[in-house]
Amino acid sequence: MIFPSSTTSLRIELSDKLFLRDPQATDLGRRLVGESIGLIDQIGFEHFTFKKLAQRMESTEASLYRYFENKHRLLVYLVSWHWAALRYQIRFHTHNVADAPERLRLVLRILTQAHHDDPTTTQLDEAALYRIVVSEASKAYLTKEVDSDNQAGLFREYKQLAADIVLIVQEINPQYAYPHALVSTLLEAARKQLFFAQHLPSLTDAPAATAIEQALYAFLENLAFAALMAGSAAR
Amino acid sequence: MIFPSSTTSLRIELSDKLFLRDPQATDLGRRLVGESIGLIDQIGFEHFTFKKLAQRMESTEASLYRYFENKHRLLVYLVSWHWAALRYQIRFHTHNVADAPERLRLVLRILTQAHHDDPTTTQLDEAALYRIVVSEASKAYLTKEVDSDNQAGLFREYKQLAADIVLIVQEINPQYAYPHALVSTLLEAARKQLFFAQHLPSLTDAPAATAIEQALYAFLENLAFAALMAGSAAR
């Protein structure tokens, strides 16, 4: 992780297992990433193909395949980028906050506001990327290849983000028996509830469309602290 | 919903919007459903095709396309069948339990034991079906077509299951502000945490492989009741 330079925003470094050739290293690669976010956001991951992307970029399929083995790997790259950016934001905003409950609240605020562009990291359309993360991130690991992909380190960013938050949870209540499950549930719920609010509203308690993020924050905060404070939570 | 007859187990009736021709009505249709569960469980939904299924069944692609428009519709059908079966089980086991907290505990028990074959409904390999539900159910709605699919009624079973559980939650604490969000979070977490325990264990607190379901039940029970009992939960 490199600190933001004076001229440009921070550069997120991702494991070289996530690509064939580093897309951040070349102009075509950077355009690939930027335009793929636009296209996936527009038509969805299942309808997305490298051919369509190449047409949009006025490049060729073969050129794009030099960066990513296939579209699934590109998806893993994009969501990993998002997790890394979130992790960076969390560190940035919590590093001088001594109170652990307050740090957890900040984390939940950041999680529920992930659809806003963050001025410290934006070199990408993060709002579009977050829409992709909400709809498509689960597909990165819900495959028959999970175990080999996991062994190859493809999910490292997500696991590290979870691990960072687990530390806060454990600081709040070292006795709590399910810190990892709680954190992954919060991370997943933040996305799922937003999706439900937008598409399957009977599965959530979203109010008017504008206040979704406040309601979502309130739900997650309530859930997290209720779990951590409940007497029966300790073992 | 029809009660179990003397000779055979209950027949789950699904909305006719879920198929082109009712697969329960013919021998080929029933084989389609049964064999597709085996094949999707084996190779995963992305690798599954009607051609492979036809080969396995010694039928033809064209015949199978008469039952379902495409493989996505088949997936929606299969997971809807599972939700309907769960709903039936829940009604069956809770209908004469007066105590709402006890009913919720029963629901969570059923949710975390969904991978066992239930003797009252088994005409399908429910263990294999539940493995599919865990890995693939989210893909039923995480598409660009969610809104039109939802309008067509494709997610009715899931929404009704959630609504049934919401009633219990509201009986336990009518003041609780997020009953729908809590229920959908519990439903999603039951699947996700099982998947994590099996494939990404650092995201959960699963113990030895054999005790996953007890640990998962304990986590969900703790979470649900902590949320419902917390003083701050009321608004």
Add this chain to the structure above:
DNA sequence: TTTATTTAATAGTATTACTATCATTTTAAA
């Protein structure tokens, strides 16, 4: 038994998901 319905067999199309080859341009090293 005739008619209608369902299935099987076969074929065919457009798109997807790639891989290969080679010429050309861009970049980087000597």
Add this chain to the structure above:
DNA sequence: TTTAAAATGATAGTAATACTATTAAATAAA
């Protein structure tokens, strides 16, 4: 600055996927 190396573009090609259409054969209903 030349020269070599690397990256891109252009073109082509293959196997698999996701279907649709047609016709014939089998089965069931009237």
